[in-house]
């Protein structure tokens with residue numbers, strides 16, 4: 193294997209004796225001494241790389257201690273860096289000095305795994321709420337997941353703002369609409385937002401821990417319910433990670449069917465978001481019309497694939513549904529009709545001054561800030577970031593059927609809506625191209641059993657953005673750890689930053705334009 | 716404006732009647748409503764929806780009740796922001812430990828008869844998330860449930876059918 197760029201840079205800067213290459217399993221991985229974990233981050237930051245995810249694993253089943261992991265990306269390269277931590281005091285120096293995204297990753301590591309990020313500026317636990325016993329670390333092997341947690345007294349220290357005329361608006365966890373729960377706390381002066389602080393974790397249901405009690409096959413069903421609106425992409429990220437850990441490729445046709453489902457999922461969700469954005473600015477015509485198009489796609493999904501949202505169709509080894517000749521014809525005809533209707537609606541949308549008035553300039557996130565935070569997906573592309581795992585980590589078949597680069601720079605609610613508008617078009621084009629070039633063959637082959645200590649990494653571009661998944665097999669080849677990073681885990685930070693100086697009443701619209709997942713974040 | 720009107724005419728009325736086979740997803744438990752209350756709810760039912768820990772797919776399908784095909788308002792069904800105006804609490808997901816308190820508060824804030832309808836496999840028994848340190852399992856572990864709507868997620872037609880069945884609507 194040729195040395196990729198940031199990998200070569202890191203090995204030469206740290207010295208080969210300090211950077212042992214792990215077997216390749218989805219991305220190159222380097223094992224570095226714990227003292228150099230932060231040095232590696234610093235080097236990668238100065239080489240313009242993005243921190244995608246950071247997590248810890250409990251390796252005590254192998255007689256080792258804890259380990260800390262970080263995944264980085266630059267251009268087409270993904271790389272994983274890990275360090276084994278001392279047994280008596282599992283801790284590592286914080287990466288927050290170099291990466292903003294590390295703030296919540298590390299609070300989560302501290303809260304759920306009990307591995308300390310030394311020097312972290314914010315020691316409040318994340319996802320773990322204040323009424324949990326402080327020493328409950330569910331991701332540790334020694335923790336029994338079946339035992340209910342006692343509720344203890346606790347207090348969450350909110351960020352405060354003082355001064356004349358400053359007031360606070362607490363919102364949630366139960367919000368006004370049919371929407372997931374989370375808490376937002378605004379400090380405002382008049383209508384202007386000074387600061388927004390999010391507190392999430394309300395829908396934490398122990399997904400990562402749950403994986404460890406399931407088989408790899410059952411895990412695919414759970415992965416498909418990490419964030420139900422992203423069921424195909426999450427099941428795919430999980431399946432690819434498991435396949436990478438097994439050193440196995442699903443049959444080629446399966447990869448193509450997966451991509452078709454992924455693009456359909458993207459279209460369904462973008463249409464739903466466009467509908468919801470129209471609703472939030474009281475353009476009910478758009479709400480109903482876009483909603484109708486989405487409903488049509490869902491019904492076709494149900495007819496052709498047996499499930500409206502296409503849950504449980506992707507698993508390690510391939511897919512459970514094939515595209516029949518009749519199905520192909522149906523999708524081609526449907527896509528044609530749908531896009532005709534869609535273009536008519538976009539004309540109306542684009543011509544509507546009241547929409548523009550609300551969307552332009554609202555919730556603007558500058559490209560510089562987006563880059564700093566490592567914002568991904570729609571929100572990243574709306575703020576000038578060239579981030580798309582389909583283009584950067586071209587898992588099959590995105591090396592042959594290439595998504596368009598859709599990048600805007602204004603970073604406001606309008607840009608986030610417009611990226612979606614363009615992506616619906618592109619996904620329709622990709623769907624047709626996928627059908628046209630789809631190879632014949634099997635759609636499933638059983639992957640070999642995982643060997644103990646095998647690891648697998650994957651990155652998949654779901655409709656919201658990049659999903660990272662990392663799996664680790666324990667003794668006996670059963671799941672030891674399954675780490676999931678939904679795009680929302682970084683993009684929630686971006687929402688906080690984007691509304692500073694905005695008006696309070698614009699918040700619901702801006703929030704909708706991000707449409708982050710609570711479930712995917714809280715796990 | 717003309718283009719909007721044109722599109723509205725082109726679309727026409729797309730609302731569909733509910734198919735009787737949807738009833739197989741619905742399971743009624745507990746006591747029935749009094750006739751007088753049932754009559755009132757039949758024409759006007761206000762729902763507060765609470766996600767107690769779902770994967771969010773159940774919400775997607777509840778959302779779809781508002782689209783023109785399912786059009787829940789034809790049955791007088793509306794969703795409200797405040798539990799104080801709510802006749803029914805529609806709950807999705809297993810009850811996450813971190814949501815238990817908020818769910819109970821929403822319930823406590825409702826006026827009687829406080830109908831609770833649990834939507835989806837998770838709200839029934841915790842679904843794939845089960846019972847754990849972070850999940851209390853089904854909604855009945857926290858609140859008295861009047862009806863279950865099964866499915867993962869149940870279809871919008873099943874949800875609408877279940878809501879109507881829970882109030883004993885004759886349609």
Ligand code: SF4
Pocket residue numbers: 417420768769770771772773807808809834835836837838842843866867868869
């Ligand atoms: S029942 Fe299924 S769709 Fe509904 S919340 Fe549970 S996993 Fe998600």
